[in-house]
Amino acid sequence: MAPGSLERLLQGIAADTPPHLEARVLAGRARNEDAVVLDLPGGRAIVQSVDILTPIVNDAFAFGRIAAANALSDIYAMGGEPWCAMNIACFPQALAEEDAQHILADILRGGQSALLEAGAVLAGGHTVQDDELKYGLAVTGVIDPAHMAVNNGLKPGQHLLLTKPLGTGILATVAKARWEGAEESEQALTTVCGRLNSVGGRVIHSLRLSAATDITGFGLGGHALEMALASGVSIALDTQALPLLPRVLEYARDGLIPAGSHLNRRHWQCFTLVEPGVDEALESIVFDAQTSGGLLLAVPPHQVAEACALLLAGGDLACDVGQVLPARDDGRALILR
């Protein structure tokens, strides 16, 4: 859903939760967290999230894996460790016929491969007949409530490290349109979106980072702004330092931008300051809706070298894309420079 309308809808529903039940939520919707952290009896806590996608690649196994990596990412972004998951799948009638069932099996196998790599058990699931194919998972992780990475944990001076390249929304548009480079785009999506954010999750845990998020539907700009606004600070992103998927800049200059990414940019326009000279294609990429994007880690200056070393050793990117700054008088919380 579009960012603004989702917020309004949730506010109305959450308002009538009795305080003793609300107290179970240690971190969650009030700050637009990636996943909800819930208090359990005995001082323990779990972290939960649910995510469902329509296919962004044609290969069924790859799609299943991407959907699972995308769902698991929310757990990693909070500093949790995936424990178990439930499948949710919506399948068109045609795919339920016997000769098409291998497609469903491949999707679920793709999901299972990501869960096994994450060390999480597939505990069950549910399917619904639907006109459009969708697959996702409800994921539960374990977390230490004293050391979680939250949206309001940003502090001026922290560096922002991004662990995956940007542009999955644009490449998915190119792939769907069968435009020039569609095959390479799909290949890049399969590799990058199917990759778990487990390395970044471990960095959050071992360096006790106070704030992190994963980059998904609202784009880097939207998710960065959610953190900046929740923390009462501002964020400066260095657009020239952003890691990009192959040919994304070229496609963005040709206007191959999905409608959702335009909506993101418009929604956050009033909080964003674009400095003169910033490439308008890069501005679009900052708000490109991502599927299974990387983690954005807020790292104090003295831990940047260690965080980068850990990320790179694990095979992730470690791009220092910006900095946390004090709040500004003009209310702009995201500066693109």
Next chain:
Amino acid sequence: MSHVIDSCGLSCPQPVLLFLNAVKENPHGPYSVLVDNDASRENVSRAARNRGFAVEEEDQGNGVTRLNMVKT
């Protein structure tokens, strides 16, 4: 005589794909593209400028904009 592309009722990226496909056939234009939303207007204008066209907007009323594009 400019080639007119009516992209009203279509959502991104369809309008820009119609334009880019037309440019593939005839790189010189000129073109006029009718758009009925901001995202399409921005995408098509950007693609046109990127391909060396000057873009001029003409309000057609009822939320429709005509993008007149001439190769510079």
